[in-house]
Amino acid sequence: MIDAAGFWDKHAAKYAQAKIRNTEAYEYTLGRTRSFLNASDRVLEIGCGTGSTALALAANVQSITGTDVSPAMIEIAKDKAADQRSENATFQVMSAEEAVALDAPFDVVMGFNIFHLTDDPKTLFAAIHKQLAPGGYFISKTPCLAEPSIGLKRFAIRAIIPVMQLIGKAPLVHCLTNADVDRMITEAGFEIVEAGNYPAMSRYVVARRV
Numbered sequence: 453m454i455d456a457a458g459f460w461d462k463h464a465a466k467y468a469q470a471k472i473r474n475t476e477a478y479e480y481t482l483g484r485t486r487s488f489l490n491a492s493d494r495v496l497e498i499g500c501g502t503g504s505t506a507l508a509l510a511a512n513v514q515s516i517t518g519t520d521v522s523p524a525m526i527e528i529a530k531d532k533a534a535d536q537r538s539e540n541a542t543f544q545v546m547s548a549e550e551a552v553a554l555d556a557p558f559d560v561v562m563g564f565n566i567f568h569l570t571d572d573p574k575t576l577f578a579a580i581h582k583q584l585a586p587g588g589y590f591i592s593k594t595p596c597l598a599e600p601s602i603g604l605k606r607f608a609i610r611a612i613i614p615v616m617q618l619i620g621k622a623p624l625v626h627c628l629t630n631a632d633v634d635r636m637i638t639e640a641g642f643e644i645v646e647a648g649n650y651p652a653m654s655r656y657v658v659a660r661r662v
């Protein structure tokens with residue numbers, strides 16, 4: 453399997469230029485996420501990419517630490533933070549496994565479009581549960597490529613991914629359903645307080661540490 457940092461490094465510049473595919477869904481979930489944040493929150497983002505979401509939310513919290521396995525993504529995020537003169541958003545190169553082992557208790561941990569790309573999302577969710585302060589929120593969005601409600605498209609996606617992986621054009625990808633995501637989060641000890649699909653193929657979940 454192609455190494456994640458190498459794969460995403462190669463795509464970082466293009467990713468930074470790409471338009472958000474579904475602006476309405478992105479803005480909706482950004483707004484919902486913002487509604488769970490407090491000015492005193494210390495926030496961790498896992499797989500932050502080029503930092504757009506972290507920087508969009510930075511004004512609503514005390515601090516936000518964006519992490520990503522790809523040095524090229526983090527380089528772009530740091531440049532954007534400097535351009536925007538952000539004082540409370542910092543970015544570090546770190547795998548998801550390293551990020552969930554960070555010591556500081558966080559009030560909110562977020563990860564968007566990342567957990568289906570990690571080796572073991574279930575173990576990460578359990579580590580995030582430990583990492584959060586009591587009552588803290590875990591907010592995630594996960595593409596669900598095996599979700600029956602997306603129709604026949606899921607069969608095409610599942611057929612093409614192994615071929616793309618074979619030729620180095622796709623990284624590790626788990627094909628999950630909405631129910632898989634909800635179950636893994638609940639089994640990690642969270643209470644799901646809000647969930648929906650924005651856009652249809654992506655499971656957005658706000659979960660509270662109980």
Ligand SMILES: C[S@@+](CC[C@H](N)C(=O)[O-])C[C@H]1O[C@@H](n2cnc3c(N)ncnc32)[C@H](O)[C@@H]1O
Pocket residue numbers: 456457460461498499500501502519520521522525546547548549563564565566569570571
């Ligand atoms: C599809 S992009 C999503 C980026 C951003 N969260 C967003 O929603 O636009 C996936 C990101 O996850 C990062 N990534 C992939 N595997 C990772 C891992 N194991 N640990 C940390 N980051 C990872 C990639 O470098 C990339 O920036």
